Amino acid sequence: xxxxxxxxxxxxxxxxxxxxxxxxxxxxxxxxxxxxxxxxxxxxxxxxxxxxxxxxxxxxxxxxxxxxxxxxxxxxxxxxxxxxxxxxxxxxxxxxxxxxxxxxxxxxxxxxxxxxxxxxxxxxxxxxxxxxxxxxxxxxxxxxxxxxxxxxxxxxxxxxxxxxxxxxxxxxxxxxxxxxxxxxxxxxxxxxxxxxxxxxxxxxxxxxxxxxxxxxxxxxxxxxxxxxxxxxxxxxxxxxxxxxxxxxxxxxxxxxxxxxxxxxx
Amino acid sequence: xxxxxxxxxxxxxxxxxxxxxxxxxxxxxxxxxxxxxxxxxxxxxxxxxxxxxxxxxxxxxxxxxxxxxxxxxxxxxxxxxxxxxxxxxxxxxxxxxxxxxxxxxxxx
Numbered sequence: 001x002x003x004x005x006x007x008x009x010x011x012x013x014x015x016x017x018x019x020x021x022x023x024x025x026x027x028x029x030x031x032x033x034x035x036x037x038x039x040x041x042x043x044x045x046x047x048x049x050x051x052x053x054x055x056x057x058x059x060x061x062x063x064x065x066x067x068x069x070x071x072x073x074x075x076x077x078x079x080x081x082x083x084x085x086x087x088x089x090x091x092x093x094x095x096x097x098x099x100x101x102x103x104x105x106x107x108x109x110x111x112x113x114x115x116x117x118x119x120x121x122x123x124x125x126x127x128x129x130x131x132x133x134x135x136x137x138x139x140x141x142x143x144x145x146x147x148x149x150x151x152x153x154x155x156x157x158x159x160x161x162x163x164x165x166x167x168x169x170x171x172x173x174x175x176x177x178x179x180x181x182x183x184x185x186x187x188x189x190x191x192x193x194x195x196x197x198x199x200x201x202x203x204x205x206x207x208x209x210x211x212x213x214x215x216x217x218x219x220x221x222x223x224x225x226x227x228x229x230x231x232x233x234x235x236x237x238x239x240x241x242x243x244x245x246x247x248x249x250x251x252x253x254x255x256x257x258x259x260x261x262x263x264x265x
Numbered sequence: 266x267x268x269x270x271x272x273x274x275x276x277x278x279x280x281x282x283x284x285x286x287x288x289x290x291x292x293x294x295x296x297x298x299x300x301x302x303x304x305x306x307x308x309x310x311x312x313x314x315x316x317x318x319x320x321x322x323x324x325x326x327x328x329x330x331x332x333x334x335x336x337x338x339x340x341x342x343x344x345x346x347x348x349x350x351x352x353x354x355x356x357x358x359x360x361x362x363x364x365x366x367x368x369x370x371x372x373x
Contacts, residue, residue, distance in 0.1 A: 044356060045355055045356060062273065066270075066273050066274065066277065069274070069277040069278075069281075070277055073277055073278065073280075073281030074277065074280050074281045074284055075281075075284075076284055078312075078316060079280065079284065082319055083276055083280060085319070085323075087268045087272075087273065087276065090268075093268070093272050093275050093276050093279075096276050096280075097275075097276055097279050097280050097283065099315075099319070100276070100280040100283075100284070101280065101283045101284065101287065102311070102315050103311075103315050103316070103319075104283075104284045104287050104288075105287060105308060105311045105315075106308060106311040106312050107284070107287050107288045108287050108288075108290050108291065108308055109305065109308040109309065109311075110288070111287070111288055111289065111290050111291035111292050112290075112291040112295075112305070114291075114292060115291045115292055118292060123293070126289070126292045126293050127289070127293070129292060130285060130288040130289035130292055130293060131285060131288070133288040192327065192328055192329040193323075193327065193329070193338055193341060193366055194363070195320075195323075196320045196323045196324055196338075196342060197341060197342070197345050197359055197362035197363060197366070198359055199316045199317075199319065199320045200317075200320060200324075200342055200345040200346050200349065200358070200362065201345050201348075201349050201355045201356075201358035201359045201362065202312075202316065202355055203312065203313055203316050203317055203346075203349070204345065204346045204347075204348075204349020204350045204353075204358055205349050205350070205352075205353040205354070205355065205358075206312060206313050207313065207350055211310070212310065212313045215310040215313045215314045216313045216314065216317045218314075219313070219314040219315070219317050219318040219321075220317045220318060220321040222318065223317070223318035223319070223321045223322055224321055224322060224325060227322045227325075227326070234318075234322070235315070235318050235319055238314075238318040239311070239314045239315040239318045240307075240314075241314075242310065242313070242314025242315075242317070242318060243307045243308075243310040243311055243314045243315075244307060245310075245314075246306075246307070246309065246310030246313065246314065247303060247306035247307045247309070247310060250306055250309075251303075251306065
C-alpha cells in the first residue's frame with residue numbers, strides 16, 4: 001500500500017516559495033542591497049524630474065542655496081514645483097505653504113499604511129524613514145512587505161533604507177545639476193509647460209475608478225471657475241472639493257455594493 | 266522672483282518641517298490610533314484632486330502666451346493625459362506631451 005501522492009505544486013508556486021525563502025534568508029545588508037537594486041528603474045523618472053526642478057526654480061529666480069534648500073529640506077517633488085510656481089505667481093507665503101502641504105497630505109496615508117510593518121522599529125529609525133518617505137520608496141517597500149509578511153523589522157528597515165538611498169540622493173544631486181546647467185538651456189524650449197505635462201503624466205495613470213475620475217473632474221472645474229481669486233486661493237478651495245467628491249463617490253459605490261450583496265443572498 | 270529672500274526661506278523651512286511632520290505623523294506620534302474612515306477616504310484622493318486643480322488654469326490660460334488660450338499647449342496636455350490613461354506609463358506620457366508641444370510650436 002503506497003501513500004497517496006502529494007499534490008504537485010505548480011511551477012509558479014515553486015518560484016514564489018523560492019523568492020519568499022530568499023527574502024527571509026537575507027541579512028539586513030543584503031536586504032539593503034536588494035532595496036537599492038529594485039529602486040534603480042525609478043531613477044528614469046526621478047532624475048529628469050529633479051533636473052527639471054533645478055532648471056525651473058533657477059529660472060524663477062531662486063539662487064542655488066534656495067533651490068537645494070527645497071530638494072534637501074522638503075524632498076517632495078510635486079510640492080516643490082507647486083511652491084515655486086505660486087511664489088513666481090506673487091502668492092503670499094502662507095498660501096504657498098498651505099498649497100505645498102496640501103500636495104503632500106497623501107504622505108499621511110503612506111505613514112499610516114507603513115505603521116503596522118514598522119511599529120516595533122526604534123524611534124530613531126522611524127525618524128529617518130519619515131524623512132525619506134516619498135512616493136517611490138513607499139510604493140516599493142509596501143509591496144515588498146506585503147509580499148513577504150514574515151520579514152523581520154531589521155530586514156524591513158534595511159530594504160527601505162536601500163530604496164531611500166537610491167531614490168533620495170539622486171534627487172538632490174540632479175537638482176543641483178539642473179540648477180547649475182539651467183542657465184545654458186536655450187529660450188526657445190517651452191519650459192513653462194514642463195511642469196504641467198509632468199503633473200498630468202503622474203495623474204493620468206491614477207484615474208482608474210469612477211471616484212478618482214470624479215475627484216479629478218470636480219477639482220479641475222472648481223479650479224477653473226475660481227481662477228479669478230487671488231493666486232493660490234482657488235487651489236485651496238478646489239482641491240478639498242475634489243477630495244470630498246472622490247470620497248463621496250467611493251462611499252456611495254461601496255454602500256450600493258453592500259446593498260446589492262444583501263439582496264443577492 | 267518677486268518674493269524676498271526671507272519669504273522664500275520661510276516657505277522652504279515651514280514647508281519642510283510641515284512635510285516632515287505629515288510623513289512622521291502615524292509612524293511617530295499617532296501610533297496605532299485609527300483615523301476616522303472618512304479622513305482616510307479623503308486622503309486617498311489628494312493627488313488626483315490637488316495636482317489637476319493646480320495644473321488646469323496653467324493649461325487653459327498659459328503664462329507664456331500672456332494668459333490667452335494656446336492650441337499647442339492644449340493639445341500637448343490632451344496628448345499627455347491620453348497616453349497616460351492608455352499606457353499607465355508616466356515616462357511615455359511625458360514624452361508624448363513634450364513631443365506634441367515641440368512639434369506644434371515648430372509647425373504653428
